[in-house]
Amino acid sequence: MTLYGGAMELSEALRTTGSVREFTAQPVDDALLFDVLDEARFAPSGGNRQAWRVVVVKDTTQRRAIGEAYLDAWHDYVAHLLAGVIPFSPLASDEDRAAAQGQRAAALARSRPDGFAETLSEVPVMLVVCVDLGVLAATDRDLDRYHFAGGASIYPFVWNILLAARGRGLGGVMTTMAIRKEPLLSELLGLPANYAVASVVALGYPQRRNTNLTRRAVSEFTTLDTFEGAAFSA
Ligand SMILES: Cc1cc2nc3c(=O)[nH]c(=O)nc-3n(C[C@H](O)[C@H](O)[C@H](O)COP(=O)(O)O)c2cc1C
Structure with missing residues (x-):
C-alpha cells in the first residue's frame, strides 16, 4: 500500500487492516508517530468539536501502571468468556454479571506471561486517547438507555490513527479494556x-x-425499509 494511494489502495486498507498485538523490537520514531497523529486529526467528529486529547506514554512507571490496570480488566473479560456471557454488554443481567465474577479466579489462572495483556507496558508506542466530555456532541444523552453516541466523535479519530499507522508500515490495536x-x-x-x-x-x-x-456479509446486517425487511442486495 502506498502512502497516498488512490481508490484501490484505500479499499485494500479498509479490507485488510486487522489488529496487531505482536511487535518487533524496532522502535518507532517520534517523527513518524507525529505524522500518524497529524494525519489522524482529519477524522470527523460531531460539530467538528475534535474533543480528543492524546497522551504519549513513555515513562516506564506510568506504562506499568496502565499495563496493570489493563490486565485486571482483561481478567474480567476472560472471566466473562469462561462464564459464556458477552463481555461487558450494557444489557447484561445481574445473573450474567455474577456468573462472570464467579469465573474471575479461573481467568487469573489462565494468565500467560507472554500474552498481549501481560506485556502491554512493553509495546513500542502507547497512546492514551482521552476525550473532553464538556464539548462532546452526545445526541443520545437524554435517552433512557445506555449512551454511546458520544463515542462516535472519538473512535473515528482512533481508527484514523490505526489507518495512518498502517500507511507507514506500522500496526496496532485500539483497546478499551x-x-x-x-x-x-x-x-x-x-x-x-x-x-x-x-x-x-x-x-x-x-x-x-x-x-x-x-x-x-452485508446481507447479514442490512435490510430494506424495516429491521425485518428483505436483505439488501446489489
Ligand atoms: C471499540 C473497540 C475496543 C476494542 N478493545 C480491545 C481491547 O481492549 N483489547 C484488545 O486486545 N482488542 C480490542 N479491540 C480490537 C478487537 O478485538 C478487534 O477489532 C476485533 O476482534 C477484530 O479483530 P481483527 O482486527 O483481528 O480482525 C477493540 C476494538 C474496538 C473497535
Whole structure:
C-alpha cells in the first residue's frame, strides 16, 4: 500500500487492516508517530468539536501502571468468556454479571506471561486517547438507555490513527479494556475531571499481519425499509 494511494489502495486498507498485538523490537520514531497523529486529526467528529486529547506514554512507571490496570480488566473479560456471557454488554443481567465474577479466579489462572495483556507496558508506542466530555456532541444523552453516541466523535479519530499507522508500515490495536480502571488512569495521567479515557492504543512494527479478516456479509446486517425487511442486495 502506498502512502497516498488512490481508490484501490484505500479499499485494500479498509479490507485488510486487522489488529496487531505482536511487535518487533524496532522502535518507532517520534517523527513518524507525529505524522500518524497529524494525519489522524482529519477524522470527523460531531460539530467538528475534535474533543480528543492524546497522551504519549513513555515513562516506564506510568506504562506499568496502565499495563496493570489493563490486565485486571482483561481478567474480567476472560472471566466473562469462561462464564459464556458477552463481555461487558450494557444489557447484561445481574445473573450474567455474577456468573462472570464467579469465573474471575479461573481467568487469573489462565494468565500467560507472554500474552498481549501481560506485556502491554512493553509495546513500542502507547497512546492514551482521552476525550473532553464538556464539548462532546452526545445526541443520545437524554435517552433512557445506555449512551454511546458520544463515542462516535472519538473512535473515528482512533481508527484514523490505526489507518495512518498502517500507511507507514506500522500496526496496532485500539483497546478499551483499561477504561474499567479509568479513575486510576485519570490520576496517573493528571486528567482534568471533565476528561474521560477513550482508548489505550498500542502501535509498532508488526511481527505478522493478518489481512484475512473475519467479518459478516452485508446481507447479514442490512435490510430494506424495516429491521425485518428483505436483505439488501446489489
Ligand atoms: C471499540 C473497540 C475496543 C476494542 N478493545 C480491545 C481491547 O481492549 N483489547 C484488545 O486486545 N482488542 C480490542 N479491540 C480490537 C478487537 O478485538 C478487534 O477489532 C476485533 O476482534 C477484530 O479483530 P481483527 O482486527 O483481528 O480482525 C477493540 C476494538 C474496538 C473497535
